[in-house]
Amino acid sequence: MEMTANATEAAFHRKRADMRRFGMWLFLGSEVMFFTGFFAAYIVIRSASAGSIVQPLNKALGTLNTVILITSSFTMALAVLASKKGDRKGLVNWMGLTWILGVVFLCVKGVEYAQHFSEGIYPSTDIFHAFYFLFTGFHALHVIAGLVVMGVLWFRARRGDFNETYNDPIEMMGLYWHFVDLVWIFLYPALYLL
Amino acid sequence: MSEQTISGTTAEAPHAGGGGHHHPQPTSFFRRYVWSYDHKVVGKQYLITSLCFMLLGGGLAMLLRWQIAYPFVPVPFIGHWLKGMFFFGNNGAITPEGYLELGAMHGLVMIFFVVIPLIVGGFGNFLIPLHIGAEDVSFPMLNALSYWLYAAASVPMLLSFFVDKGAAAAGWTNYPPLSDIAGASPSSLGLTLVLVAIYLAGFSSILGGVNFLVTIAKLRAPGMTWGRLPLLTWAQFITAVFQCLATPMLAAGASMLIFDRVFHTSFFLPSGLMVGGAAAANSGGGYPLLWQHIFWFYAHPAVYILILPTMGIASEILTTFSRKPVFGYKAMVISLASIMGLGFIVWGHHMFVSGMNPMLGMAFMVSTIFIALPSGVKVFNWLGTLWGGNIRFDSPMLFALGFISMFIIGGLSGIFMASTPADIYLHDTYYIIAHFHYIVFGATIFAVFGGISFWFPKFFGRMMNEPLAKLHWLLTLVFFNLTFFPMHFLGEAGHMRRLATSTDYEFLNSLAGLNVFITWSAYYLGLSQLIFVFNFFHSMFYGKKATENPWQGNTLEWTLPSPVPYYNFDVPPVVYRGPYEYSSEEAGDKDWISQSTPPVPGMTPAKH
Amino acid sequence: MSDEKHPEMCWGGYYVVYNVLLLLTILTFAFSYVHLGPHAVNIAVALVIAAVQGSLGLFFMMGMRHEDRLSKGVFLFCACLFTIAVMVTLTDFVFLGTYSVSHQVAQVMHGLADAAVGQ
Amino acid sequence: MSKRFLRFCAASVFALLPGLAGAEGFGFLPPVCTQSGRQIDHLYLTIFGIVVALFVLTEGTLLFCVFFFRQRKGRKAWSMHGNNVAEVVWTIIPALILGYILYLSSSLWTKLRIDEPSEKSNLVVECLAEQFDWNFRYPGPDGVFGTPDDVMTVNELHIPVDRTVILKISSKDVIHSFFFPYARVKQDAVPGLLTKVWFDVDRMGVWNLATQKPELVTLDQYNGMKVALDGFDLKDPVVNPDGLRDYSYAPSAGIKQVPVELDGKITQLPPDQAAYVAHPYEIACAQLCGPGHFAMEGHVVVQTQADFDNWLKTAPDLGPTFRQKWNEAWDSQHPEFNKPNP
Structure with missing residues (x-):
């Protein structure tokens, strides 16, 4: 069957978007395995000591952070939706809001760390705080990396690089951001609540 | 996966790989050879860098052997020049601390900086797009990034030699608390640098794995179904799964170990440690075995990363030079898949006597015993391929035959360690060293030499010198066996691993002669590699000009001019048959027919 | 991805999922103050809530629904590896240092007996 | 060649x-x-x-x-x-x-x-590995570990022949591995973790003074031999033309009488009367534990039950430093290691 020019163009873009999304899923799979190492160690050490290593953490800030990240995950989903519809202004606004929420998350994290340091609690204090700093530290690194890339994409979006057929980077960013949020969703009860 | 039928003429998308070309052809030297997106250039960069690191790794091994054969005797020449530096004491002899550094760095360099980059980065990058008929890998920029991450990883590794207290000295496995507490192992900053180096090399390996998985899954030429993939591409696919999903566990373990060393946390340090009379400054609460579980969860898939691609290379060479289809293509793919499945659940056989619960020892014994099956099936299929073939003995085929025979010995000597009671005695002895050198040197490196001379026309457009390659094969095979087979006897006699000298033990007294014998055969083995080094670099410029298909192979890369042009296939190939249709009636008088030759009307096309 | 085959998630769909996630967060936070029975129950509940949140985020927010079999396969394989890594390491540490089968079985029995009697 | x-x-x-x-x-x-x-x-x-x-x-x-x-x-x-x-x-x-x-x-x-042998009916010895030595501890007459009457030795494990011995192993600093090659026994010593291994030695190590070669003999053969328990020294090895070291025993300088055992009775005899010398087995460390890993050699002295009991009573006290070492690394950190399993 003879394909019209832009139909083959759209087919080619969809094929490339499939390829990139599959690559993103694989990368997220390897990130899952990265946090598997930490979760396995935490579960083992905690259950072998029958929970005696658990120290109290600031539950309020933890819950606040969870709400912030879930909201940013929501706004990111709307940004991806906007980019698929070709709505440049919507994309710029929603992704900007997501970026701000990410920075707020890091600020709350900073406050929590400052609280710990002021009380003289460091990773070397005890095994639970070692895991606390390990988990939240590497999660924060992933958030920072995500914010850097999102910032670059925000400027490109403002410049109008993305349209209805070419919005793969936004979609990849969406997948990555949802993943970072999911890691926190599992991390929050493990460290703060139980 | 959508089964792409033989769509004949009009392919659905103009280019299987993409609309316009992925990336414009670069002109400046920097973009053509240094920061290049072309998978062929990245492949060659990996190839040459890892071959250079092999010289470093080999050199470290030679120093090791000197200390084992002549303990604390000043090393001639080098010991005199480098007195008091690196591994040498003031009298030019290797110090006990220096011996540990040699051992650890030999292991680390050979695994992370030689074998994985060579067979996955070098052969994988160069050949996967050619074998599946694609223009380039899925993410070319990521490909260049993963090479330069690997190159960046070598900086902290090399730096660790020059740092005070020397390089890592806790074995390539870095078991805590030795690798963890400050005073325990001689090295301090050097070990942290090496952990950072492993971190970067692991990250490059993960990106490479993602890249290859997506390339093989999504960029196959029309007609190249999963059943028509060459076995090297299947092997790289399974290796990429291991790389992508197992390496992050090493990153997690290394992060925790770096936290322990830098921030004095104690993930792997129990409370109440006493080092050198003083209580170790750590808060305790961790478990040393935790590191072993996390490390070996990665490291066993890693040793499969070391062997699977070369199984693919051997399959390619064996079929091409036996002029005969591979025996049991489906069985080979099923055994690869079962190695992937089992490879993740056997790591406990490294820990039978490490204090792991014996019930788990039993469970891991069962899974380890049955992982010998897929390898066995592959060996029998290789022999089936040779059976009834019309074998030509060029240098690639000689190396592939060396691969099979050494892999048989290595595989069989592995069965001793799978049975836990025998492993009680053989663990951490030279028996283990003999086993894994037969696999990693006897099998992998032989297949690498075979692969290099087989695809040299595609790499550099020239042929390697055949007589020199055959001489190198003969010397390497002989001296390899003289070096590593006696290690089985050392291990059987109970000679422990990583001993700077065995003179303290009366029960090892009778083995001193054997150690000297092994050392000298190791030196001859090292010397005979110079033949390859000369042949490799000389033929690159002065070798005989190569035709398009010097070995009459079927796979797609042999339909391209050598060396391969920038965009590989000017028009995307359409595949009509499997890669191994040698001596089929469809081929008529000549005994090969390329995958992309359209079927002759009236002839029954190949079954699948 | 705007495919003819797959209905696209609309604005309202994301909003509903967002609210459900928030609700579950508040639920798990509230539940951490409720102590009924041994600690294991709390852990189980928190785990179930986190799993529900995770799968919600995965299937709707990330669009796992529309993915082809290969991506789903990758994720399932990762989930299996996660369970293997955690479960096997756990069995090594739960019976730390105690060896003989009879002893381990006895220890487990004591543990269950205490749990039944003690609570 | x-x-x-x-x-x-x-x-x-x-x-x-x-x-x-x-x-x-x-x-x-x-x-x-x-x-x-x-x-x-x-x-x-x-x-x-x-x-x-x-x-x-x-x-x-x-x-x-x-x-x-x-x-x-x-x-x-x-x-x-x-x-x-x-x-x-x-x-x-x-x-x-x-x-x-x-x-x-x-x-x-x-x-x-x-299936572990029960610790009540067999001899239990505790082994504390440290960077580059093996410390052993016997419960002493009161049969309880951690009490002042415990007998301690360094790099010397004395065990009676034909009896099952259970060795409870742990480490003070890094991971070592107790390797007893002649018994085909190997078990890692992990700090913070108690690992156990048992062996039933049924051969005694003697050195044949005629052939200058070690031999393994059963208890009955041992009783029929004249074995010098002490008074002989293992001379520094001489490197022979093959490049190997030949070990040999010789009576220590100026010694007139050596305790020679025959069928359980110990008599003082001149050195040349003894045909054999009691020769200990060797133990080694099989897990990389630092620069001194190659030098972590220890001995296992297999004795008759009577000699063993006699040794246990007359073993020299190693002084407060060793008792403090055991207390710091074993008793204070892991008192539960001392209790026998049911």
């Missing part, structure tokens, strides 16, 4: 002979002094037989193909894609062979490591 190398070739040929299961000191295997060790050797040699058979089968087929299916004029390879029956056959048969090995190994592993 030195004599030693020729003997190595002879030994390697002998080592390749398949299926000589149960032969004592087969090939390069060192002598074995425990019943469990003999079973491990037996299993090792059974696997060795199977492996050699498989080796001959596969390499033979390879060589046959290489010679028989060489490229000859006008010859065309068979166009054969595979044979499902062959695939099934060479999956099932190796599976059965591996299953057999699995059966043998699992029964022996259960006997060695899963």
